Amino acid sequence: MSQPLSQIRPSKTNAWHRWASDHAITAISVLGTIVVLVPLVAVLFYLIYKGASSLNLAFFTHVPKPVGETGGGMANSIVGSAIILTLASAMGIPVGIAGGVYLAEYGAGTWLGAIIRFVADVLNGVPSIVMGIAGYSLIVVHQHHFSALAAGVTLGIMMIPTVTRTTEEMLLTVPHAIREAAYGLGVPRWRTILSISLRTAAPGIITGCMLAFARIAGETAPLLFTAFGSQFWPHSLNEPMAALPLQIFVYALSPYDEWHRLAWAGALVLISMIMISVGLVRYVTSRGQLKGGH
Amino acid sequence: MADQNTHQTAAPLLNVHLPSREPAQPGAVVDRAPQAIREFLGKRGSGAGADGVFGGLMLAAALSIIAIVLLIIFVLIQQSKLSLHEFGFKFFLRTAWNPVIGDFGAAPFIYGTVLSSVLALCIAVPLALCVAVFIMEICPKFLRGPVAFLTELLAAIPSVVYGLLGVFVLVPIVRDKLGPFLVKTLGWTGFFGGSNFGEGVLTASIILSIMILPVISSITREVMAAVPISQKEGVLALGATRWEMIRIAVLRNARIGIVGGVILGLGRALGETMAVTMVIGNNPQIAKSLFAPGYTLASVIANEFTEATGDLYLSALIEIGLALFLVTIVVNSIARLLVWAVTRGTPVSSR
Numbered sequence: 001m002s003q004p005l006s007q008i009r010p011s012k013t014n015a016w017h018r019w020a021s022d023h024a025i026t027a028i029s030v031l032g033t034i035v036v037l038v039p040l041v042a043v044l045f046y047l048i049y050k051g052a053s054s055l056n057l058a059f060f061t062h063v064p065k066p067v068g069e070t071g072g073g074m075a076n077s078i079v080g081s082a083i084i085l086t087l088a089s090a091m092g093i094p095v096g097i098a099g100g101v102y103l104a105e106y107g108a109g110t111w112l113g114a115i116i117r118f119v120a121d122v123l124n125g126v127p128s129i130v131m132g133i134a135g136y137s138l139i140v141v142h143q144h145h146f147s148a149l150a151a152g153v154t155l156g157i158m159m160i161p162t163v164t165r166t167t168e169e170m171l172l173t174v175p176h177a178i179r180e181a182a183y184g185l186g187v188p189r190w191r192t193i194l195s196i197s198l199r200t201a202a203p204g205i206i207t208g209c210m211l212a213f214a215r216i217a218g219e220t221a222p223l224l225f226t227a228f229g230s231q232f233w234p235h236s237l238n239e240p241m242a243a244l245p246l247q248i249f250v251y252a253l254s255p256y257d258e259w260h261r262l263a264w265a266g267a268l269v270l271i272s273m274i275m276i277s278v279g280l281v282r283y284v285t286s287r288g289q290l291k292g293g294h
Numbered sequence: 295m296a297d298q299n300t301h302q303t304a305a306p307l308l309n310v311h312l313p314s315r316e317p318a319q320p321g322a323v324v325d326r327a328p329q330a331i332r333e334f335l336g337k338r339g340s341g342a343g344a345d346g347v348f349g350g351l352m353l354a355a356a357l358s359i360i361a362i363v364l365l366i367i368f369v370l371i372q373q374s375k376l377s378l379h380e381f382g383f384k385f386f387l388r389t390a391w392n393p394v395i396g397d398f399g400a401a402p403f404i405y406g407t408v409l410s411s412v413l414a415l416c417i418a419v420p421l422a423l424c425v426a427v428f429i430m431e432i433c434p435k436f437l438r439g440p441v442a443f444l445t446e447l448l449a450a451i452p453s454v455v456y457g458l459l460g461v462f463v464l465v466p467i468v469r470d471k472l473g474p475f476l477v478k479t480l481g482w483t484g485f486f487g488g489s490n491f492g493e494g495v496l497t498a499s500i501i502l503s504i505m506i507l508p509v510i511s512s513i514t515r516e517v518m519a520a521v522p523i524s525q526k527e528g529v530l531a532l533g534a535t536r537w538e539m540i541r542i543a544v545l546r547n548a549r550i551g552i553v554g555g556v557i558l559g560l561g562r563a564l565g566e567t568m569a570v571t572m573v574i575g576n577n578p579q580i581a582k583s584l585f586a587p588g589y590t591l592a593s594v595i596a597n598e599f600t601e602a603t604g605d606l607y608l609s610a611l612i613e614i615g616l617a618l619f620l621v622t623i624v625v626n627s628i629a630r631l632l633v634w635a636v637t638r639g640t641p642v643s644s645r
Contacts, residue, residue, distance in 0.1 A: 018535050018538065019535065021535075021537055022535035022536055022537040022538070024537075025427075025537040025540070026432055026536070026537070028424060029423075029424040029425075029427045029428045029432055030428060030432065031424070032420065032421050032423075032424025032425060032428070033424055033425050033428040033429075033441065035421060035424075036421050036424075036425055036445070036507065037441070037444055037445075040444070040448060040504070041444070043459055043463060046459075046463065047455070047458075047459065094355075095355045095358060096355075098351060098352050098354075098355030098356070099352070099355045099356040099358070099359055101352045101355075102349075102352035102353055102355060102356035103356060105352070106349055106352060106353065107353075107356065113356075115360070116356045116357070116359055116360060118627075118630070119359055119360050119363050120359050121626065121630050122363060122623050122626060122627065123359060123362065123363055124626075125558075125561050125562075125565075125622055125623070125625075125626035126366070126565070126619060126622060126623075127564070127565020127566070127567065127592055127618055127619070127622055128453075128565070128567060129565065129567040129592045129595050129596055129615065129618070130366075130370075130565065130615050130618055130619045130622075131366075132595075132599075133370065133373075133595065133599070133611075133612055133615040134365075134366040134369060134370065136599075137369040137370065137372075137373045137612070138365065138366075138369055141373075157362055160358075160359060160362070161359065164356075164359065188342075188344060188345055189345045189348070189349075190344050190345050190347075190348030190349070191344075193348070214450055215450075217452070218451070218452020218453065218454065218455070219452070219453075220452070220453060220454040220567075220568045221453070221567040221568055221592070221596055224596055224599065224600065225599055225600060228600070245452060245454045245568075248454050248455070248458060249454050249457065249568060249572070252454075252457065252458045252461055252462075252572065253461070253572060260462070263458055264458070267454075267455045267458050270452060270454075270455065271451065271452075271455060274450055274451075274452065275447075275450070278450055
């Protein structure tokens with residue numbers, strides 16, 4: 001690239017300067033990327049190594065043992081996390097999708113739509129610890145005890161803005177002609193939205209839901225004051241419940257090697273869960289896009 | 295407005311033309327009992343009622359988002375009333391934090407939060423720019439996907455796992471390797487004095503910078519993608535090198551959006567809780583040394599909320615939460631506006 005330039009420029013030294021700065025910047029940016037990625041990959045492998053060497057069957061089948069005894073697992077935390085996340089998804093996904101439908105199909109271009117979109121972005125940026133306090137003040141204070149229910153509702157609220165915004169964006173990519181075709185056939189508007197718009201945008205919306213799910217699956221701060229954690233199998237939604245991220249937090253800060261081992265194993269399980277869901281989404285949507293491409 | 299109009303005009307129209315629309319309905323076997331279907335469709339009112347109910351449900355869901363935010367603000371103010379009355383606005387300037395005698399002030403936490411976040415930005419912004427420029431302009435095509443995926447992967451790792459890695463990997467490194475090195479090279483600045491246990495503001499900032507890097511880098515990429523290709527081609531046609539093209543065409547056009555991304559990263563850093571709590575040392579003090587343990591707004595809540603005895607203690611913690619909430623709202627709003635100002639012309643799919 002520098003060959004023709006040096007012929008045009010009057011000053012050779014200037015050309016050299018420009019050539020050098022161009023290559024210097026290229027080098028810096030490559031170096032910067034390496035500085036970011038290499039330690040990251042190394043640390044991830046370390047996590048996998050530590051986690052895999054600590055994993056065993058007991059981890060998935062046993063509840064925690066008291067301090068000092070070896071063995072035990074996090075089965076109750078895994079079940080508890082599953083319950084809380086199911087609760088959150090059952091609340092967050094329908095409300096989120098409905099909100100997105102409103103923004104894309106009814107509120108596009110209106111001031112109310114603009115306000116709701118802005119508030120959704122604001123809610124998306126609220127620190128998770130503040131959501132934890134909000135969940136505590138809204139539910140735990142009135143119930144007078146920590147509960148899985150409060151945790152589910154709090155995480156559900158955290159899902160809503162992500163799901164809403166993705167649903168909206170995906171619905172906006174649905175060509176208007178398809179909707180008009182449905183209207184032309186006499187299909188009512190609500191039916192058009194359900195069977196035409198939402199179905200066409202389904203791969204993207206599912207991606208959004210899974211990403212929202214992956215995000216709240218690792219949230220710890222909101223659970224501190226809502227689910228609180230427990231050493232036993234979950235019995236009802238109305239009592240404190242163990243959750244995987246919470247247990248990792250407690251074990252990581254504990255002074256016992258045995259608990260550190262469990263924390264590494266728990267982290268590996270949590271990361272794998274999240275990576276699998278994100279990877280699954282990527283796979284499914286890439287197929288969906290191929291199908292929708294022609 | 296326009297949508298409402300079409301809705302209103304469409305409804306009566308449908309009623310009038312009901313019979314003629316019939317063959318288009320799913321029931322193509324009209325011949326069997328046309329009357330029954332006609333009655334059925336008539337009863338359904340051509341979906342006008344259902345349309346109203348459905349639209350109302352969607353509106354209710356959308357409005358619930360606003361309701362939730364208002365509810366959160368209301369409940370936080372209500373719960374922190376005690377502390378608001380007791381200390382007023384001086385709360386944020388007082389340096390005392392003594393739960394035993396009920397003396398509370400948020401200044402050490404604000405100091406810790408701002409210091410760790412700004413330091414994290416100083417580390418993360420140059421690297422994020424490098425990554426974004428590399429992916430968008432320099433990277434060969436086949437590497438672009440994997441590298442972008444890896445940086446996005448950073449964002450998917452939960453905060454508590456970063457904390458775990460911080461406690462067992464980063465803390466020993468800062469204590470045994472990075473710390474002594476910094477003392478030797480930059481000790482004269484005075485920022486690296488005191489004893490270094492590995493847990494402190496510096497470690498928290500490094501963890502934070504890793505966590506906000508994907509946010510900044512993905513927003514930067516988004517706004518860089520929004521730069522019209524003709525601008526880049528124009529600059530290249532004038533004989534610019536690649537770096538001059540990036541500087542003149544890309545970065546200059548995208549700078550407002552990049553600032554927006556940086557502020558968005560700041561918002562994320564201010565509210566980050568678990569990883570910071572696990573490595574910052576949790577000591578409410580205002581120290582000059584970056585090795586000294588600190589405390590942030592978010593981590594004091596995480597650590598002391600469930601152990602808070604007494605209403606004033608609890609309400610002081612909730613007031614800290616309220617402050618954090620309002621600050622992040624302001625920071626995020628500014629960031630969104632800046633990003634929106636750059637990307638508004640481009641299609642949503644560029645995300």
